[in-house]
Amino acid sequence: MTTTPLTSLEICAGAGGQALGLEAAGFEHACLVEIDPHAVNTLRLNRPEWNVIQADLRDFDATPYAGQIDLLAGGPPCQPFSHGGQQHGQHDDRDLFPEAIRLTRECQPQAVMLENVRGLLDPKFAEYRQYITGGFEALGYRVQWNLLNSSDHGVPQLRPRVILVALRPHLAPAFHWPEPSATPAPTVGQTLEDLMAAGGWAGAQAWAQGANTIAPTIVGGSKKHGGADLGPTRSKRAWAALGVNGHLLANEAPGPDHEGMPHLTVRMAARLQGFPDDWAFAGRKTASYRQVGNAFPPPVAAAVGAQIHRSIRAGQRQEALTAAI
The missing domain is CATH 3.40.50.150 (Vaccinia Virus protein VP39)
Structure with a gap:
């Protein structure tokens, strides 16, 4: 039938x-x-x-x-x-x-x-x-x-x-x-290590080992305030504990000479939201990140x-x- x-x-x-x-x-x-x-x-x-x-x-x-x-x-x-x-x-x-x-x-x-x-x-x-x-x-x-x-x-x-x-x-x-799934959700490090290493950053593996829990909730989707960053102070502190600088989003992965905490890119944030990597976002960085931040x-x-x-x-x-x- x-x-x-x-x-x-x-x-x-x-x-x-x-x-x-x-x-x-x-x-x-x-x-x-x-x-x-x-x-x-x-x-x-x-x-x-x-x-x-x-x-x-x-x-x-x-x-x-x-x-x-x-x-x-x-x-x-x-x-x-x-x-x-x-x-x-x-x-x-x-x-x-x-x-x-x-x-x-x-x-x-x-x-x-x-x-x-x-x-x-x-x-x-x-x-x-x-x-x-x-x-x-x-x-x-x-x-x-x-x-x-x-x-x-x-x-x-x-x-x-x-x-x-x-x-x-x-x-x-x-x-x-x-x-709930029988398999625990991957950590931030497990999820993003390959994207963090994509620009040649030698510290990506060590960073991933330190980013060994799941992420705080991705925020920043409102048009009434904020831009392309990872949210209010409490959110930025939670990201810092994972070795991520939440004060802005980067245009690309950290390069070979990168020092300090890396920033997320829109693609990294999208992967943390569960989007497939081939899902493209229209608009510039802030508009794209708002779409990611608002997503289910x-x-x-x-x-x-x-x-x-x-x-x-x-x-x-x-x-x-x-x-x-």
């Missing part, structure tokens, strides 16, 4: 971290919506066959996709809930959770997956989380929240992410959150996406059995 591929509509698609993960999980993208021109160019550069729409999500209408989408997925902006920001939540003009609820009503997917920062679980947002949950429940979905550490799924940084999964009631019993690591998206994929397929099999009786 030929099985029709499951389809997804992705919002706030960014540079494609979640899209790559969902692709690996077996979803075909019917549409990806993103407002940032650099991220749009990144998506089109790497996957010219994808249907990428540059638009403000508030202006996007998902009604034409009604009945055609299995999964609505996306990462609404994290800054309204981030500990690194003001945490204005629903009062921040970047909050797009209400739009995600509206689009779900318009396209009526089988499932929804949204990711955000750990701050969304803070007690101060309890009422707002209930508003989000209630919005999806009113549309007929069963809602689950969970906090996943990216390092549990092979990504060499902690990067805790809050995940909302909303499923049609007949699919919810088959859904299970992904189990592909391996984590793949792990959750695979569980949603299994749940939908299980529901389809049950419907087929019921129809055959």
